[in-house]
Amino acid sequence: MTTDAYLADCRARLAFDLLSNTWNAVVLWALRDGPRRPVELRERIGGISSKVLTETLRRLQFNGLVDRQADPDALSRVEYQLTALGRTLLAPIDAVGAWAFEYGDEVMAAQEAACTPEPRGPLNQLGGLDG
Numbered sequence: 001m002t003t004d005a006y007l008a009d010c011r012a013r014l015a016f017d018l019l020s021n022t023w024n025a026v027v028l029w030a031l032r033d034g035p036r037r038p039v040e041l042r043e044r045i046g047g048i049s050s051k052v053l054t055e056t057l058r059r060l061q062f063n064g065l066v067d068r069q070a071d072p073d074a075l076s077r078v079e080y081q082l083t084a085l086g087r088t089l090l091a092p093i094d095a096v097g098a099w100a101f102e103y104g105d106e107v108m109a110a111q112e113a114a115c116t117p118e119p120r121g122p123l124n125q126l127g128g129l130d131g
Contacts, residue, residue: 018063023048023099025093025119026080028065032090035069035081065089 019025030036030044031124042053057080060066065086071077082090 015092018065019092019096021059023052024060025089025096027053027056027060028089029093029097031080031082031086032065036078037079041080044091052086060086069074 004101026045027041027050030041036056038042038053041057042048042050045053048056057066057068061068061080066080067083069079069081071079100115
């Protein structure tokens with residue numbers, strides 16, 4: 001990998017863009033065990049609206065990561081499944097999940113510390129210098 005691997009029109013940035021959308025990785029992970037209907041995906045994922053799920057599935061299909069299969073006998077019956085390309089993202093998603101499991105508490109502690117106001121010295125409370 002070159003030092004320019006993360007600059008504007010590079011492939012590494014494309015991968016980060018795909019995974020930076022919260023729902024992309026979640027939907028891909030939910031499809032890892034095989035095809036699912038949208039209602040099954042919503043139940044499995046939880047907390048995702050039908051609209052957001054539909055947008056996510058269309059985005060993943062556009063990027064070649066998910067296939068949409070309509071039942072010829074019942075056109076309203078649709079299933080989504082990972083493509084071979086989509087399956088290649090399962091290992092990186094799993095790695096990010098493992099990292100989050102190991103370091104998530106540290107990240108949340110840093111966020112909490114950043115949101116906690118620093119104690120102020122007695123002069124600062126009166127409008128003077130920090131003490």
